[in-house]
Structure formats: structure tokens, C-alpha cells
Amino acid sequence: MLVITRKPGERITIGDDITVTVIEVKGSLVKLGFEAPRNVGIHRQEIYDRIREENVKASGIDASDLAGAAFFLNGKKKAVKSED
Amino acid sequence: MKIKTTRFGTINISKDKIIYMPFGMLGFSDKKRFVLFPHKENSPFFWYQSADDPALAFVIISPFLFAPAYSIDADETAKKMSWNDAVESDYEVYVIAGIPRGEPDKITANMIGPLLINVRKREAVQMVIPNSPYSHKFPLSANK
Numbered sequence: 048m049l050v051i052t053r054k055p056g057e058r059i060t061i062g063d064d065i066t067v068t069v070i071e072v073k074g075s076l077v078k079l080g081f082e083a084p085r086n087v088g089i090h091r092q093e094i095y096d097r098i099r100e101e102n103v104k105a106s107g108i109d110a111s112d113l114a115g116a117a118f119f120l121n122g123k124k125k126a127v128k129s130e131d
Numbered sequence: 132m133k134i135k136t137t138r139f140g141t142i143n144i145s146k147d148k149i150i151y152m153p154f155g156m157l158g159f160s161d162k163k164r165f166v167l168f169p170h171k172e173n174s175p176f177f178w179y180q181s182a183d184d185p186a187l188a189f190v191i192i193s194p195f196l197f198a199p200a201y202s203i204d205a206d207e208t209a210k211k212m213s214w215n216d217a218v219e220s221d222y223e224v225y226v227i228a229g230i231p232r233g234e235p236d237k238i239t240a241n242m243i244g245p246l247l248i249n250v251r252k253r254e255a256v257q258m259v260i261p262n263s264p265y266s267h268k269f270p271l272s273a274n275k
Binding site: 085086088090091094095097098099100101102103104105106107108109110112113114115116117118119120 | 211
């Protein structure tokens, strides 16, 4: 991993069209600004990883499991109605 | 056109029904073409089947059916997708359901990675929502 030390206000360029600016350092928090082409996704990694993991799990759903789930969901709907 | 699937056999669908995802789904960025069809009559679920990978299919559902207060801000995403003239009625929002194998009563929905479809352009993108009040494992079943 390339490690570079920067001060607030200083920038780093990645390739021709990506710029990262250190906006503010406050205690243990670093505020960064990103400029990149629109098609470059910039995400907090833990959120990105969580969604990707859920996608991988969700991509293998069995049609028979969905039939069971739909049944439970319908059961819930009915229960809500009967309380009315 | 004909699409081969592992769950539904070969399905026949007109070409203009294809939904194009320039960035794919997270973790599946090379699979860019999908089709959407209902699970069955009167079911709230839809299948979001890859047209490029027979085994790849997601179960999706409208989040507004079980979380009426759910909302997303499509503006940034529309810019990224170059949907410059998109209006609210062009959009459909779905969330992806997860079911642990053999445990349908543990069905959840991923509320932080919704699928935003521009139905007029037949294009879609999976959004990444930071700081959402909703979970990536929002329980859908009454029998938890």
C-alpha cells in the first residue's frame, strides 16, 4: 500500500481524473472530498461490503423457499386484517 | 428473445423488456441485462432474472408494501446514470429479499441497497444508502 502524508487543504490525484482532497482533520475523524467521473462509484466500504454480501446470499434463493416465505407474509397480512 | 434460466427453464421475452444495468449489481458487475417478472399471481414478489447468467436471479419486492415511510433520494443516482430528464413517475423502487436456505420464515429485505429502475429508459442501478434508518436485514415475516 502506498502511504502519503497530507495536510488539510492538500490534494492527491489518482490517474488523470480522480482527485482526493483532505478537507479537515478533527481528532480521529478525517473529512475527505472526492472528485471523480460520474461512473466511478465512491462508497463507504463497510456499507458497500454489506450490500455485496447480501447480494451474493440473495442470488442463490430457491424458488421453493420463496413459496414458503410468501405463505408467511400472507399470514401476516391476514392477521393485520382480522384485527381491524 | 430466449433466455435460459436454471429455475424457470427457457423463457421467451421481447427484447424491449430487457432492463440494462451499466454497473450491474454489487458483486456481479459483469452481468448487465435483467428481466423482471412476477413470482406468481397476487404475490408481492418479483423475480429479477439475469439474461446473461441462467443461475443468477434475485427476489425483489416493493419496500412501500411493508415500510410505507421508506424513501430514497434519486437525484445523485440520476446524475450518475445520466438520466437527465427523469421524473418521479419514471421510477420503480424495489428491495432485494434474502432467504436463508430452507428457512423461509427468516426472510429479510436489504433496505440499504435498493434497486432503482427507470422504467421509461429500461435501465436500472443498485443504490448504496449510507446512514439509513433501515437495516440490510429488515425482517419481513411475522414468524420470526
